Amino acid sequence: MKKIMNQPEQFVDETMEAIELAYGDKVEFLNGDRRILMSKAPACEGKVGIVTAGGSGHLPVFLGYVGFGMLDGCAVGNVFASPSAQKMEEMIRACDRGNGVLCLYGNYGGDRLNFGMACEAVEFDDIPTRTVLVTDDVASSPKGEEGKRRGVAGMVYAFKIAGAAAAMGKSLDEVADITQSALNRIRTMGIALSPCIVPEVGKPTFQIEADEMEIGMGIHGEPGIQVEKLKTADETAQLILETIDRDMPLEAGDEVSVMVNGLGATPMEELLIIYRKVHRMLTEKGVSIYMPHIGEFATSMEMAGLSVTIFKLDKQSKELLRYPASTPFYTNANK
Amino acid sequence: MKKIMNQPEQFVDETMEAIELAYGDKVEFLNGDRRILMSKAPACEGKVGIVTAGGSGHLPVFLGYVGFGMLDGCAVGNVFASPSAQKMEEMIRACDRGNGVLCLYGNYGGDRLNFGMACEAVEFDDIPTRTVLVTDDVASSPKGEEGKRRGVAGMVYAFKIAGAAAAMGKSLDEVADITQSALNRIRTMGIALSPCIVPEVGKPTFQIEADEMEIGMGIHGEPGIQVEKLKTADETAQLILETIDRDMPLEAGDEVSVMVNGLGATPMEELLIIYRKVHRMLTEKGVSIYMPHIGEFATSMEMAGLSVTIFKLDKQSKELLRYPASTPFYTNANK
Numbered sequence: 001m002k003k004i005m006n007q008p009e010q011f012v013d014e015t016m017e018a019i020e021l022a023y024g025d026k027v028e029f030l031n032g033d034r035r036i037l038m039s040k041a042p043a044c045e046g047k048v049g050i051v052t053a054g055g056s057g058h059l060p061v062f063l064g065y066v067g068f069g070m071l072d073g074c075a076v077g078n079v080f081a082s083p084s085a086q087k088m089e090e091m092i093r094a095c096d097r098g099n100g101v102l103c104l105y106g107n108y109g110g111d112r113l114n115f116g117m118a119c120e121a122v123e124f125d126d127i128p129t130r131t132v133l134v135t136d137d138v139a140s141s142p143k144g145e146e147g148k149r150r151g152v153a154g155m156v157y158a159f160k161i162a163g164a165a166a167a168m169g170k171s172l173d174e175v176a177d178i179t180q181s182a183l184n185r186i187r188t189m190g191i192a193l194s195p196c197i198v199p200e201v202g203k204p205t206f207q208i209e210a211d212e213m214e215i216g217m218g219i220h221g222e223p224g225i226q227v228e229k230l231k232t233a234d235e236t237a238q239l240i241l242e243t244i245d246r247d248m249p250l251e252a253g254d255e256v257s258v259m260v261n262g263l264g265a266t267p268m269e270e271l272l273i274i275y276r277k278v279h280r281m282l283t284e285k286g287v288s289i290y291m292p293h294i295g296e297f298a299t300s301m302e303m304a305g306l307s308v309t310i311f312k313l314d315k316q317s318k319e320l321l322r323y324p325a326s327t328p329f330y331t332n333a334n335k
Numbered sequence: 336m337k338k339i340m341n342q343p344e345q346f347v348d349e350t351m352e353a354i355e356l357a358y359g360d361k362v363e364f365l366n367g368d369r370r371i372l373m374s375k376a377p378a379c380e381g382k383v384g385i386v387t388a389g390g391s392g393h394l395p396v397f398l399g400y401v402g403f404g405m406l407d408g409c410a411v412g413n414v415f416a417s418p419s420a421q422k423m424e425e426m427i428r429a430c431d432r433g434n435g436v437l438c439l440y441g442n443y444g445g446d447r448l449n450f451g452m453a454c455e456a457v458e459f460d461d462i463p464t465r466t467v468l469v470t471d472d473v474a475s476s477p478k479g480e481e482g483k484r485r486g487v488a489g490m491v492y493a494f495k496i497a498g499a500a501a502a503m504g505k506s507l508d509e510v511a512d513i514t515q516s517a518l519n520r521i522r523t524m525g526i527a528l529s530p531c532i533v534p535e536v537g538k539p540t541f542q543i544e545a546d547e548m549e550i551g552m553g554i555h556g557e558p559g560i561q562v563e564k565l566k567t568a569d570e571t572a573q574l575i576l577e578t579i580d581r582d583m584p585l586e587a588g589d590e591v592s593v594m595v596n597g598l599g600a601t602p603m604e605e606l607l608i609i610y611r612k613v614h615r616m617l618t619e620k621g622v623s624i625y626m627p628h629i630g631e632f633a634t635s636m637e638m639a640g641l642s643v644t645i646f647k648l649d650k651q652s653k654e655l656l657r658y659p660a661s662t663p664f665y666t667n668a669n670k
Contacts, residue, residue, distance in 0.1 A: 002528050002545060004605040004641065006567045011604065014568075018607035021614045022627045059603040193337050196602075210337060232341045233349075265600035267531075267636040268394040269346065270339040272353035279356045292357045296631075301602040302639065306339065326668070333661070333668035 001202050003302075008199035012056045012078055019063065023328040026067045035076045035083055036091050041068035041326070048166040048175050049073065049095030052105045052159065053088050053115065055080040057198070058219060060329035061298040062105075065156065067327030070163035072101075079198045079301075080220045082110030088118035092129060100128035100172035104162050104179060106151025107133045130176035134158055136188040136309065138247045139216025139225050152219050153261040153298040154186040154309045156330070157321070164323035182317050187244045190307030191236060192217040192224070192263060196300045205300075215239065219263070219300045233270065237277035240308045248312065252286025257321060259293040259309035264302045268295065271306055278308060291321055336537050338637075343534035347391045347413055354398065358663040361402045370411045370418055371426050376403035376661070383501040383510050384408065384430030387440045387494065388423050388450065390415040392533070393554060395664035396490065396633040397440075402662030405498035407436075414533045414636075415555045417445030423453035427464060435463035435507035439497050439514060441486025442468045465511035469493050471523040471644065473582045474551025474560050487554050488596040488633040489521040489644045492656070495665070499658035517652050522579045525642030526571060527552040527559070527598060531635045540635075550574065554598070554635045568605065572612035575643045583647065587621025592656060594628040594644035599637045603630065606641055613643060626656055 005011055016034040019027065030036035053075035054062045063074040072095040077083035092101045103119060105111050112133070119129040135146055136154030162179040170178065192214040195204035205221030208214060213231065216224030231239065250256065260275045262268070275294050282289060290313060298307075313321070325332045340346055351369040354362065365371035388410035389397045398409040407430040412418035427436045438454060440446050447468070454464040470481055471489030497514040505513065527549040530539035540556030543549060548566065551559030566574065585591065595610045597603070610629050617624060625648060633642075648656070660667040 002565065002639065004528070004568045004571060004601065005608055006569050011608070014608045014611055015604045018611035018614070018629075022607070022610055022629055057602075057604065059607075064603075193339070230337065233339045234341050236339060264602050265637055265639070266339065267392075267599050267634065268399075268631070269350045269392065269636060272357070272394075273340055273346070273349045275357055276349055276353035279353070294353075294357055296603070299602065301604060302600055304337065304600070304637070331666050331668060333666060 001197050003197065003199060005199060011199040012076065015056065016076060019328065026326065026328055030090060030094050035087050037063045037066050037074045037076065038094060039066050039068065039072050043097065044169060046097050046099045048099050048170065048172045049097060049101035050162045050166050051091055051095050051101055051103055053083050054106060054111055055082060057301050058298055060296065061155065064329030065159045065327050067325070069167050069323055069325030070159045070327050070330060079200065082108065082114050085114040085117035088115055089121045092118055092122050092127065096127045100130070102162055102172060102175050102179065103129055103131045104158055105134065106155055107135045107149060128172055130172055132176055132179045132183065134183060136183065136186045137218065138187050138244055139189050140218060140222070143247055150218050150222065152188045152190060153259055153307050154188045156259065156297045157186055157257065157309065157311045158183055160325060161317060161320045163325065164320035167323065178316065185248065185312035186309060187248045188307050188309040189240045189243050190217060190263065190305060191215050192303055192305035194265065194304040195221055196264065196303040217305065219298060233273040234277045237274045237308070238281065241278055241281050244310050248310070250285060250287050250312070254287045255290055255313045256282065256287055257291050257293065257311040257313060258289055259297060261298055261307045261309065262296045263305040263307070264296065264299040265304040266306050271295065274306060274308065290318060336532050338532065338534060340534060346534040347411065350391065351411060354663065361661065361663055365425060365429050370422050372398045372401050372409045372411065373429060374401050374403065374407050378432065379504060381432050381434045383434050383505065383507045384432060384436035385497045385501050386426055386430050386436055386438055388418050389441060389446055390417060392636050393633055395631065399664030400491065400494045400662050404502050404658055404660030405494045405662050405665065414535065417443065417449050420449040420452035423450055424456045427453055427457050427462065431462045435465070437497055437507060437510050437514065438464055438466045439493055440469065441490055442470045442484060463507055465507055467511055467514045467518065469518060471518065471521045472553065473522050473579055474524050475553060475557070478582055485553050485557065487523045487525060488594055488642050489523045491594065491632045492521055492592065492644065492646045493518055495660060496652060496655045498660065499655035502658065513651065520583070520647035521644060522583045523642050523644040524575045524578050525552060525598065525640060526550055527638055527640035529600065529639040530556055531599065531638040552640065554633060556635070568608040569612045572609045572643070573616065576613055576616050579645050583645070585620060585622050585647070589622045590625055590648045591617065591622055592626050592628065592646040592648060593624055594632060596633055596642045596644065597631045598640040598642070599631065599634040600639040601641050606630070609641060609643065625653060
């Protein structure tokens with residue numbers, strides 16, 4: 001296992017310690033707890049809290065988006081494992097400013113179970129919560145069963161939209177509805193060329209031949225739609241975009257934001273070559289592109305591969321997307 | 336060769352095309368030439384031009400730093416190959432606003448030769464140039480022979496300092512002297528765990544065993560100081576920091592910026608674990624840290640590994656470091 005680390009069981013705690021050392025101007029631990037990261041950004045009185053939670057190993061997801069204009073808090077689990085309901089509960093309490101908290105997270109069993117318990121616990125104390133699940137991965141379940149889909153890189157757009165809506169003073173129901181509406185227009189599909197290794201496990205999450213790629217694989221190595229011979233970049237972009245288009249048809253006149261997300265080991269050059277083809281296909285279709293996002297937004301440590309996310313915009317989501325944000329891993333200086 | 340690309344010989348052109356498609360609000364090609372990228376940022380009359388050049392395959396270096404507050408232009412070569420003197424000459428001419436151009440680039444034979452010819456050519460037309468070479472890689476040549484050292488991730492700090500000094504209206508000599516003075520206080524050392532593959536070559540740049548690491552390797556796979564058994568993150572950080580400290584002694588009361596730079600395939604979590612140890616060692620020594628940079632700043636495509644750069648600051652370099660910048664891959668919204 002070729003990783004630059006110390007003891008595998010310290011991997012998450014040491015990463016978290018570094019987050020506070022490096023970004024202590026923006027984030028802090030809740031009561032010194034390294035598994036609950038809180039924003040230090042000053043917030044308006046009564047601002048709705050936006051929280052998430054999930055396993056480690058996906059930086060910048062999840063905790064990298066805690067800060068001004070995005071998340072108020074993030075509970076952090078071990079690599080690829082949900083944090084406990086207890087941590088989520090403490091976080092929700094700490095992020096409530098009297099008008100409730102939106103729990104916005106990927107559709108994974110452990111996270112749902114624990115967030116469910118946490119929300120139930122805080123309701124006893126009259127802290128209202130709403131839950132919005134991210135289910136953007138079109139490859140994880142067929143059309144008609146969208147509710148079973150996993151949440152992947154599209155959640156970064158959801159964090160941005162929810163965070164901006166809350167910063168602009170909207171109510172809990174408004175923030176939740178706006179975020180759900182945005183997610184209804186967000187689709188992602190990914191491919192993987194190589195696995196990653198969970199530090200405490202020490203062996204690859206899956207096996208793949210040197211001339212093959214996994215189409216539709218999840219960010220924890222969940223099986224995709226199929227294994228195929230390695231395609232060219234243009235073929236890959238086309239396959240992804242056509243799959244998304246069948247699920248959420250794009251038409252001339254539409255405006256979208258495109259995210260080309262590297263899973264960890266894939267060079268920026270390759271992400272750009274994919275973006276080039278996506279941009280060309282959309283332009284030929286008469287679809288225009290606003291604020292493209294190209295880089296590493298939701299990773300699986302050293303996995304090679306990428307995902308493409310399409311976010312169909314309307315006037316409100318454009319406004320929320322360009323609203324300022326300042327977090328350790330996402331800065332938008334636009335006004 | 337597991338790369339997401341089309342024809343290897345199109346790798347650079349397609350990457351460049353995507354750069355303009357994605358970041359066309361900030362950058363543009365010079366007369367449509369995909370190998371010369373220019374900033375579209377409005378500049379003050381008479382601003383000194385800052386240019387660089389180098390081979391592809393290192394994104395965000397070099398061209399990712401073209402934009403407001405950093406570079407005015409970048410000439411782009413094939414993967415790991417210098418662009419021609421002709422391209423450099425055209426770029427220098429286009430970046431001169433009457434007060435000359437600083438050529439700021441890594442100390443590599445091809446780049447030196449070609450920039451030398453380009454500067455000679457423009458001098459015939461009375462365009463003054465100054466050259467500052469980046470030689471931050473302590474592992475590439477021993478103390479006393481600093482002039483033979485290669486330029487690696489420290490060049491990003493140099494671009495930032497030079498770009499800010501030029502934006503603030505300083506003269507060519509002032510900008511060159513300030514940048515050289517900053518570089519005298521910048522040191523980098525890297526380690527590699529795996530090679531990368533040049534698309535048109537199709538085989539790894541070097542071989543390394545599964546339990547070994549290369550200490551002091553260059554960003555094109557140039558041999559380092561030695562091959563050793565894989566160290567822990569803390570041992571690695573310590574080895575790098577102690578080597579830098581022997582070359583440029585750090586003392587209690589010093590203030591530094593630290594860059595932990597991923598070479599391509601190394602996860603953010605591992606970069607943070609290295610940062611943690613560097614931060615602790617510096618703090619124990621009484622050295623304080625300003626604006627840490629953790630992420631991918633100068634890569635070798637899919638190479639696994641990292642480098643640590645230490646930039647010893649003074650009042651002026653702090654001011655220039657926090658000056659605003661807006662480029663495709665570097666944004667500083669501080670005021």
